[in-house]
Amino acid sequence: xxxxxxxxxxxxxxxxxxxxxxxxxxxxxxxxxxxxxxxxxxxxxxxxxxxxxxxxxxxxxxxxxxxxxxxxxxxxxxxxxxxxxxxxxxxxxxxxxxxxxxxxxxxxxxxxxxxxxxxxxxxxxxxxxxxxxxxxxxxxxxxxxxxxxxxxxxxxxxxxxxxxxxxxxxxxxxxxxxxxxxxxxxxxxxxxxxxxxxxxxxxxxxxxxxxxxxxxxxxxxxxxxxxxxxxxxxxxxxxxxxxxxxxxxxxxxxxxxxxxxxxxxxxxxxxxxxxxxxxxxxxxxxxxxxxxxxxxxxxxxx
Numbered sequence: 001x002x003x004x005x006x007x008x009x010x011x012x013x014x015x016x017x018x019x020x021x022x023x024x025x026x027x028x029x030x031x032x033x034x035x036x037x038x039x040x041x042x043x044x045x046x047x048x049x050x051x052x053x054x055x056x057x058x059x060x061x062x063x064x065x066x067x068x069x070x071x072x073x074x075x076x077x078x079x080x081x082x083x084x085x086x087x088x089x090x091x092x093x094x095x096x097x098x099x100x101x102x103x104x105x106x107x108x109x110x111x112x113x114x115x116x117x118x119x120x121x122x123x124x125x126x127x128x129x130x131x132x133x134x135x136x137x138x139x140x141x142x143x144x145x146x147x148x149x150x151x152x153x154x155x156x157x158x159x160x161x162x163x164x165x166x167x168x169x170x171x172x173x174x175x176x177x178x179x180x181x182x183x184x185x186x187x188x189x190x191x192x193x194x195x196x197x198x199x200x201x202x203x204x205x206x207x208x209x210x211x212x213x214x215x216x217x218x219x220x221x222x223x224x225x226x227x228x229x230x231x232x233x234x235x236x237x238x239x240x241x242x243x244x245x246x247x248x249x250x251x252x253x254x255x256x257x258x259x260x261x262x263x264x265x266x267x268x269x270x271x272x273x274x275x276x277x278x279x280x281x282x283x284x285x286x287x288x289x290x291x292x293x294x295x296x297x298x299x300x301x302x
Contacts, residue, residue, distance in 0.1 A: 038101055039064050040198040040229035041086060041116070046095035048078075048085055055081045056253045058095065063229040065197065068221060070244035071233040072264075074274050078253040079233040080121065083200050086231070088112040100197055113141035117191035121202040121233075123183050125175050131186045132171040135161055138193035161193035165219055181212030188219050199223060201232035205239060217243045241265055241289045249273055265289045 039062035048056040056078045063069045071079050084090045086097050088104045097104040099115040107115070117138065125134065138161070139154045162168045165185045170178060175186060184204065191199055201220065205213040213236070221243055224230050234240040240247060241261035249257040249264050251273035257264045270278045276293050283290040 039098070040100050041200075041231055042098040043082070043086065044096050044098075046082070046085060046092045046097060048081060048090060048092045054253060056085070056092070059250070059253070059255055060095075061231075061248050061255065061258065063198065063231050065227050065229050066224060067246065068224040068230045068232070068244050070240035070247045070261075071231060071250060072235075072237055072240050072247055073250035073256075077250045077273075079250055080202055082250065083118070083202050083231070083233060087116050087118050087200055110141045113194065113196070115196055116198040116200055117194035117196040119184075119187050119191050119199070119201040119204050121204075121206055123187045125183075128174040128176050130172050131167055131175055131178065131182075131189075132158065132162065134175050134186050135167070135171075135189045135193050138190040138195075141194065157193045157195055161189040164192060164222070165189040181208050181215070184208060184212065184216055185219070188216060192219075192223060197228060199228055199230040199232075201230065203233050203235055206235060213239060237265060237270075237291045238283070238288075241291070242283070242286055261289050265291055 041061075041063040043059055043061050046056055046059045047054070059078075059082060061069070071082065073079055081090060085092050086099075086104070088097075088107070088109070091105075099107065099112065102111070102115075104112060135158050136154065139157060142154070159168075162171055165188055167182070167185055167189055170182060170186075175183060178186065188204070191201075199220065204216050204220070208216065217232075217234075217239060220230050220232065224245075232244075234244070244261060246259060247257075247261050247264040248255055249269060256273050257266075257269045265280050267278050267280055270276070270280075270291065274293075277298075279292045279294055281290050281292070282288070
């Protein structure tokens with residue numbers, strides 16, 4: 001791949017590993033070890049508009065180390081916008097976002113990307129990078145964006161991420177030649193190679209079949225169990241209830257409920273947010289809350 005093509009290809013992936021974000025100039029990041037104790041992701045009274053359209057209104061949430069928080073809600077609730085504000089892509093009209101104790105507004109792009117890694121909803125790639133190339137892009141916050149020479153630390157981080165996501169055997173395959181589930185695992189591997197204390201994932205199971213849905217969320221759960229903080233927008237309420245420690249229900253740009261899956265997934269809260277009657281029961285296989293949408297005329301069986 002020629003330098004010009006490589007640069008164009010990297011431009012196509014802007015926003016995934018720390019380019020084109022708001023905030024201070026590159027190099028202004030503080031040492032992670034010096035960050036204050038507290039939540040790794042903290043949002044306080046955040047509001048954001050697109051012109052005259054209010055998208056988020058006084059949203060507050062936090063995610064601690066070792067915690068997996070699911071962001072749930074109907075389409076158009078503002079979930080993706082909130083995640084983009086957290087990783088510094090959008091500048092809020094009001095309120096603050098802190099990553100590992102430091103305001104996002106005070107961090108340069110590399111500072112943000114050394115604290116939070118993002119797995120986007122759209123993982124399509126136009127260039128035939130190998131799987132290993134995509135995973136190595138997670139090391140961009142620690143190098144120049146066109147510096148393609150990896151050192152030993154980079155190689156070890158990439159190898160660990162490929163092994164953890166069971167993608168080692170596919171490392172030399174073009175990313176355009178793997179399945180949707182394998183491509184999603186490659187982007188999770190990229191996020192793990194980025195070696196950040198926090199992960200943000202936007203609908204990581206969208207369009208995946210059930211085995212890849214479970215495996216993708218298991219990978220996130222394993223990272224959380226190792227001490228990372230994870231915030232994921234998840235469309236499937238039952239999957240979210242199964243894997244997340246807490247849920248934040250977002251509707252109309254505002255937080256409607258927060259707590260454990262059992263606390264948040266109530267019939268009243270779901271009716272107010274989704275506009276549909278539900279029956280919430282225990283999943284007989286795993287014991288987590290299970291939501292069933294009811295049609296008109298359905299009995300509310302419990």
